[in-house]
Each structure stands twice: as structure tokens, then as C-alpha cells.
Ligand code: AP5
Ligand code: MG
């Protein structure tokens with residue numbers, strides 16, 4: 679299965695991609711995670727991406743398309759993947775069409791997670807992840823079962839993203855509406871767009887995505 683999760687910052691793309699990975703044996707391909715790894719490693723791409731990400735703007739199409747192109751060449755993605763945060767511009771969507779066609783692959787569905795802007799700010803400013811295994815949490819909506827201890831790996835260290843502050847979230851939302859929302863008609867016209875209610879709770883959203891997957 680080859681899926682795209684499309685939605686604004688905080689829509690729940692990463693949360694649901696992790697759940698789909700485990701339930702359906704798919705690989706999450708998050709350009710945000712790949713870029714953050716490049717920033718942390720101080721690579722040439724990371725140096726270029728750092729200030730752009732901190733401002734909540736989009737990294738250049740050239741950089742992200744090159745990252746995804748390399749990743750799609752690896753063998754592990756052949757069984758199926760979930761694109762999380764890519765494509766984000768019509769140019770990226772066109773580039774992806776070309777990459778998939780070259781590899782003889784086709785998209786099964788583009789799942790749009792519809793969420794109003796206002797709750798997104800609270801979702802993002804309350805978000806944190808386990809420093810050990812990367813599992814995502816939220817101060818209010820997804821707390822570890824035991825306070826301060828990761829459910830999955832037992833680590834007691836957690837981290838927050840540099841771009842998870844209110845000001846940057848507003849820029850990321852503006853970038854979504856201006857540059858990423860045009861992908862909705864792009865995929866609608868190809869007959870692969872499936873929209874779900876991302877305002878529901880996490881478990882319910884997973885159920886809605888599973889319903890979409892049953893239908894394809
Ligand atoms: P990226 O890492 O992709 O960030 P984003 O799109 O802003 O999305 P987020 O990761 O913030 O949100 P999410 O939808 O994954 O939500 P999550 O599941 O964590 O990109 C970061 C930056 O990298 C970009 O700004 C850009 O600079 C650059 N970049 C990346 N890809 C690029 C590209 N293709 N082109 C150009 N630049 C690119 O959920 C959020 C929180 O809410 C969590 O705490 C979670 O527990 C909670 N939550 C989730 N679902 C629910 C729910 N249903 N109800 C209540 N709480 C919920
Ligand atoms: Mg994410």
C-alpha cells in the first residue's frame with residue numbers, strides 16, 4: 679500500500695503514520711523527520727534547512743525531492759509506505775508522480791486529515807516525543823501511562839521541536855494554506871483523494887483511516 683497523509687501542521691500525520699506502520703507493516707517516510715535528522719547531523723542540507731524550518735517556511739522543492747528520491751531507491755519501501763509531510767507543493771507532487779512512474783509504482787490513496795486551524799496551535803505547543811524511541815506524546819491528549827516514563831521504551835528523556843512555538847505554527851499554517859492546500863484539487867482530479875475528520879480523537883481517526891484502507 680502506498681499512501682500520502684495530507685494535512686496541516688498538527689493534523690496528526692505523524693501520530694497516525696506511526697500507528698499505520700505497526701498495524702499494516704508500512705514504512706513512514708516523513709520529510710520533516712529526515713530534515714530534522716540532517717539538521718542534527720549538521721550536513722550541508724541540514725545547514726540550509728535549519729533557518730527555513732525555524733521560520734516555519736518550506737524548504738526548497740529541490741532539496742526535499744532529492745531526499746525522497748534517494749529514499750524511494752531503498753529496498754525496504756517496496757512493500758508499502760506512508761508519505762508524511764511530502765509532497766507539500768504542486769511541484770513536489772509532480773516530481774513524485776515522475777519518481778513513482780519510473781519505479782513502476784502507483785499511489786493507492788491520498789488521505790486528507792481535515793482539522794480547523796485553532797486546535798492545531800494547542801496540539802503543537804503541547805507536543806513532545808520520547809528521546810529514546812521517538813514515540814509522540816501530548817501534554818493533554820496523549821500522556822504516558824506513567825508520568826515521565828515512555829510507554830514504549832521506558833526512557834525518561836523527552837524532547838520538544840524547535841519549531842513548536844505559537845509564532846512558528848502560524849507561519850507553518852500560512853504555508854499550508856498557500857502552498858500545500860492546492861494539492862487537494864490536484865489529487866481530487868486524479869480520483870485518489872479521501873478526506874477524513876481529523877478533529878475526532880486519535881483512536882477515532884485511526885478507525886476512519888482503516889475504513890479508507892479497506893475500500894482500496
Ligand atoms: P513536519 O515535520 O512535516 O511538520 P508539520 O507538517 O508542520 O506537521 P507536524 O509534524 O507538526 O504535525 P503532524 O500532522 O505530524 O501532527 P502530530 O501527529 O505530531 O515539517 C516541519 C518543517 O520541515 C516544515 O515546516 C518545513 O520547514 C520542513 N519540511 C518538511 N517537509 C517538507 C516538504 N515536503 N517541503 C518543504 N519543506 C518541508 O500531532 C501533533 C500533536 O497533536 C501530538 O502531540 C499528538 O499527540 C496530538 N494529536 C494528534 N492527533 C490528535 C487528535 N486527533 N486529537 C488530539 N490530539 C492529537
Ligand atoms: Mg509530523
Ligand code: ZN
Pocket residue numbers: 808809810811812813828829830831832833
Ligand atoms: Zn520511548
